[in-house]
Amino acid sequence: MNFPPEIRQLVLSNYPMIIATLVAYFVIFVLISWAAKRKLTKDVGDYVVASRNLGWVVVTFTMYASVLSGVGMAGIPGAIYTIGTSFVVTALTGIIISTALLWYFGPRIWVLGKEYGFTTPGDLLGEYYQSDIIRMYTVIASLVYNIAYIVAQLLAGGILLNVLSGNAISLNFGIWIITIVVIIHVALAGLRGIAWLDFFNGALILVLLFAFGVFIMVAAGGPGSVVAGLGGIRDRFITTPGMIGIFTPSRIFGVMIGLSIGSIVLSPSAWIRIYSARGRSHFAKIGVLMLVLWLISHVIGTYFIGTYGRVLFPDAANPDFISSLLAFGVLPVFIATLFLIAVLAAIISTTDTYIHVLTATVVRDCIRTLFWPTMDDAQEFRLNRTITIGAAGICVLLALSYPVLITPLAIFAGGITVQLLPPLVGAVTWSRASTEAALVAPAVGVLLTLKWEMGILPGILPPPFAPALPGLAVAFFINVFLFIVISYLTKPQSPEQVEKFHGLLAREL
Amino acid sequence: MKWNEDWRKANRPPASQHPKIYTFWPRGRGRVIFGYFIFITLLDYIVLTLFGGRPILIAGMPLLIWITVIFALLTIAGILGFDAWNKNQSSPPVANTPQAEDNES
Numbered sequence: 001m002n003f004p005p006e007i008r009q010l011v012l013s014n015y016p017m018i019i020a021t022l023v024a025y026f027v028i029f030v031l032i033s034w035a036a037k038r039k040l041t042k043d044v045g046d047y048v049v050a051s052r053n054l055g056w057v058v059v060t061f062t063m064y065a066s067v068l069s070g071v072g073m074a075g076i077p078g079a080i081y082t083i084g085t086s087f088v089v090t091a092l093t094g095i096i097i098s099t100a101l102l103w104y105f106g107p108r109i110w111v112l113g114k115e116y117g118f119t120t121p122g123d124l125l126g127e128y129y130q131s132d133i134i135r136m137y138t139v140i141a142s143l144v145y146n147i148a149y150i151v152a153q154l155l156a157g158g159i160l161l162n163v164l165s166g167n168a169i170s171l172n173f174g175i176w177i178i179t180i181v182v183i184i185h186v187a188l189a190g191l192r193g194i195a196w197l198d199f200f201n202g203a204l205i206l207v208l209l210f211a212f213g214v215f216i217m218v219a220a221g222g223p224g225s226v227v228a229g230l231g232g233i234r235d236r237f238i239t240t241p242g243m244i245g246i247f248t249p250s251r252i253f254g255v256m257i258g259l260s261i262g263s264i265v266l267s268p269s270a271w272i273r274i275y276s277a278r279g280r281s282h283f284a285k286i287g288v289l290m291l292v293l294w295l296i297s298h299v300i301g302t303y304f305i306g307t308y309g310r311v312l313f314p315d316a317a318n319p320d321f322i323s324s325l326l327a328f329g330v331l332p333v334f335i336a337t338l339f340l341i342a343v344l345a346a347i348i349s350t351t352d353t354y355i356h357v358l359t360a361t362v363v364r365d366c367i368r369t370l371f372w373p374t375m376d377d378a379q380e381f382r383l384n385r386t387i388t389i390g391a392a393g394i395c396v397l398l399a400l401s402y403p404v405l406i407t408p409l410a411i412f413a414g415g416i417t418v419q420l421l422p423p424l425v426g427a428v429t430w431s432r433a434s435t436e437a438a439l440v441a442p443a444v445g446v447l448l449t450l451k452w453e454m455g456i457l458p459g460i461l462p463p464p465f466a467p468a469l470p471g472l473a474v475a476f477f478i479n480v481f482l483f484i485v486i487s488y489l490t491k492p493q494s495p496e497q498v499e500k501f502h503g504l505l506a507r508e509l
Numbered sequence: 510m511k512w513n514e515d516w517r518k519a520n521r522p523p524a525s526q527h528p529k530i531y532t533f534w535p536r537g538r539g540r541v542i543f544g545y546f547i548f549i550t551l552l553d554y555i556v557l558t559l560f561g562g563r564p565i566l567i568a569g570m571p572l573l574i575w576i577t578v579i580f581a582l583l584t585i586a587g588i589l590g591f592d593a594w595n596k597n598q599s600s601p602p603v604a605n606t607p608q609a610e611d612n613e614s
Contacts, residue, residue, distance in 0.1 A: 085573045086561075092577045093553065096584050100546050103588050130515035223569030238571035240561035249557040284592035288585050295581055299574060373511050430533040432524055435516040491521040495528055502531035 004321055010328045010336075012166050018337050022164055025341050026181075029348075032200060033185045036193030044381040047190035048119045048360045049276040054195055056282035060289045062195040062353070063273050065202035067263050068297070069149065069350035070156040073205065073343045076298070078319035080306025084237040086247035088303045093252055094260020095294045099287040101265045106274050106283035108428040111508045112501060113275040121271045121420065122365030128427040128493070128501050129435040132369060137442055139365045141420060142268040145413040146358035147395060150351055154178060154399040157347040164340060175399055182352045183392050186359075187385045191276055194352050201345035206293055208335070208342045209301030212323075215330050216304040220311070226304060229311035237310070254473030258449075262414025264290075266421055269357040280509075355395070359388045412453040415472030419445035422483035428505060430487075431498045437486035445479030538598065542591045549587065553580040 011018055045051055054062075079087045109124065118124045121142070126135030154175045161174030169177065185193060220226040230237050241248045264270055277286065302323075309322035312329060316322050324343070327336040363383050368375045375383070419442040426433025452471025469477075492498065524530065535543065556576050565572040 085571045089557070089561075089573050089577050092581065096577070096581050097550060100584055100588065103592070130513065130519060132513050224566055225569075227566060227569065227571065235564035238566070238573060239564050240557065240573065249554050249561060252557065253554060281596075284588050287588055291581055291585060295578065299570075299578065303574065370510050370512060425533060429531065431527070431529075431531040492524050492527065492530075493516070494519045494521050497519070498527065498529070498531065503529070506531065 004317070004325055007321070007324050007328060008163060008167070010333075011163055014333050014337065015166050017334065018164055018166075018340075021334075021337050021341055022344075025345065028200065029181070029185070029197065032197045033189045033193050036189035036196050039192060040188070040190050042378060042381055044377045044384065045117075045119065046192070047381050047384055048356075048364075049113075049272060050190065050192040050195060052114060052276055053278050054192070054273075054276045055278055056285045057289070058195050058199050059273055059277045059282070060286045060293070061202035062198035062349075063264070063270060063286070064290055064293045065198035065205065065346065065349040066269055066353035067267075067350075068202070068205060068346050070153055070160075070343060070347040072297070072302070073209075073346045074156070074320050074323050077302045077305040077309060077323040078321070080302060081309050081316070081319040081322045083244055083247055084239075084242040085303065085307075086240050086242035086252065088298050088306070089240075090247065090252045090255050091260065091302075092294065092298050094256025095264065095298075096291065097256065098260045098264035099291045101261060102270075102274075102290070103283050103287040105265060105424065105428065106277075106286065107280040107509055108505055109271065109274045109424075110277060110280045110283070111505060112428070114280075115504060119272065119275060120361045120364045121268050122361060122369075124271075125420070125423050125427055125438070126365065126369070128497065129423065129438045130493075130497065131435055131439065134423065134435070134438050135365050135369060137423075137446075138268070138420065139361055140446075141417045142358060142361040142365075144416045145262075145267055146269075146354040147398065148413040150354045150358070150392075150395040151399045151402075153347045153351045153354075154395060157344060157351070158399070160340065160344050160347065164344070172400060175396055178348065178351065179392050179396050182348060182355060183389055186352050186356045187388050191272070191356060194349075194356055195273075195276070197352065198349045201342075201349045202293070204338075205342045205346055206296060208339050209297045209305075211335060212327065212331065212339060213300035213304040215335075216308045216326075219330050220308060223304075226308050226311065230307070233310075237307070248468060250468040251470060254469040257476050258412060258415030258418055258470070258472040260414070261421070262416070262418035266417040266424070267357075267414065268361050268417070269353050272357055272360065355388060355392055358391050359384050362391070363387055412449065412472060415449045415453055415475070416446055418472075418476055419449065419479050421476075422480055426483070426487070427501055429502075431502045432487050432492050433483065434487045434490040434492055436490040437483045440486055441479045441483035444482055445475045448475035448478060538591075538594060542587075545587050545591070546584070549580065549583045553577075 040046060076087070076091060112118060112124055116123075116127065118127070120138065122135040122138035125138055126132060157178040158171045158174035161169050161177060162171050185197065216226060217223055220229060227234060227238060233243065236243055240252070277283070305323050305326055308330070309316065309326045313322060313325055316325065324340060327339045331339060363380060367383065368380055422441055423433070423438040426438060449472045452475060534540065553576065557573070560576065561573055563572055567575055
């Protein structure tokens with residue numbers, strides 16, 4: 001994966017300004033870390049969930065920035081370039097449904113977290129189903145999801161630093177730099193520092209995506225002219241099933257189950273941010289603001305970047321670089337530079353979030369629960385900081401050793417986390433759900449997802465039987481079906497357990 | 510290693526003997542809210558199926574985008590509207606909350 005030589009040349013010709021902008025960004029970064037560190041108390045609740053005291057605007061921006069990532073800034077415009085308008089509709093449809101689900105599940109997760117001191121998904125599901133196996137499912141989901149994304153972000157960040165430095169920083173050294181910066185930031189500032197930095201990064205990304213879209217419209221002579229420039233492919237580009245002929249409405253809804261719901265609602269980082277909100281009444285505002293941010297980002301930003309990229313560079317070798325390529329073709333040089341910095345900001349926001357969450361889930365749900373139950377909060381706080389270094393080190397080694405194997409996993413990581421949705425429904429809404437169902441159904445869903453999307457398991461399973469749907473969606477529906485059937489065939493949780501969770505929610509909401 | 514599978518030891522009577530069953534499909538205004546979001550999602554799917562293949566531009570933007578933006582606006586209206594409705598009709602303090610609300614026995 002190499003940046004196009006044209007961009008390298010443009011960067012070299014504007015080298016002083018790019019370095020100055022990069023330095024300015026990192027100065028702001030350090031100031032935010034320092035301010036957050038001053039507020040951090042040596043308490044695990046403050047480190048992991050910011051004492052459940054983040055305002056709704058900060059929670060919204062941290063969810064937006066951490067999910068957007070380098071994938072959103074580079075990968076989604078690249079996918080629109082390749083697939084057409086159908087892909088932006090796929091991304092937005094998923095975000096819209098995720099917003100409604102967040103509004104529904106957010107207050108429920110928050111109330112239980114506040115009442116019983118939960119800080120991770122495993123706390124909630126493991127406690128409701130009274131099973132450490134189910135708790136381990138959340139750890140496995142966290143490991144797969146977070147490691148896949150961290151590795152992908154480190155690689156992308158290393159490449160970007162290599163380009164921004166005019167080749168002065170090698171790819172591997174760039175990966176190490178980002179890792180060390182993120183470790184220091186996470187260990188010193190905890191979730192509050194991550195959220196504050198995400199707020200800044202998210203605002204920067206939003207403004208630049210919006211500006212990018214506006215500059216494209218001005219350059220092309222209006223939104224209609226952008227589409228007209230597509231020429232002979234115009235009709236296929238702006239309709240379903242898109243340029244590659246498979247993005248039917250069924251596939252749009254199927255893909256979004258993993259890519260959006262799995263990331264925005266069910267990922268461990270989203271869950272921890274739900275715990276960290278100041279009040280349960282904030283989730284309507286969080287959902288609406290987040291949807292507005294995504295609409296601006298995709299309708300004005302990524303849609304025009306992917307489409308106009310197709311107009312100006314119809315034969316781009318790697319569509320993932322189309323946003324960077326187009327930036328220097330359309331934007332003033334300073335704003336194009338800022339755009340590359342914003343891509344780096346998105347990468348950092350995702351990396352720090354996922355390293356923090358990965359550590360928190362491993363320490364709480366694995367080490368403290370299984371091996372060191374007498375661990376107190378101060379010890380858990382210190383262990384979180386220590387494990388952060390180890391987790392980041394493992395991710396760096398994976399990024400340097402197996403980039404080809406790991407990076408595609410990021411695409412389907414949401415397909416793994418979304419398998420936790422049925423057990424969550426059982427814990428907060430449907431008291432008929434049984435532990436047996438929560439043990440079997442998600443495991444089947446995960447195995448089928450790995451088989452059908454990644455080809456990881458040997459050929460012991462048939463291909464998905466619904467060709468209009470992606471494998472991860474079929475796996476999810478099988479999970480839901482099994483969850484319901486097994487629940488009806490077995491006994492629900494004890495009345496005391498049902499009252500502890502569902503009774504509390506019925507009284508509080 | 511401390512591994513808990515306490516559900517195996519828990520007293521779990523059959524569902525028919527549970528004092529209260531909390532359902533996925535709520536009663537009252539909860540059912541209206543569920544119905545609304547399911548309706549607009551199905552509507553989006555149907556409209557995408559019927560009109561998604563038409564290469565129409567409105568104000569320079571593809572029809573596909575407009576369909577999705579309208580779906581987003583209906584979702585925003587639903588969240589804000591139902592949230593306000595919930596707040597206006599919110600339950601009395603916990604101690605006085607009737608237990609039948611949103612429950613099926």
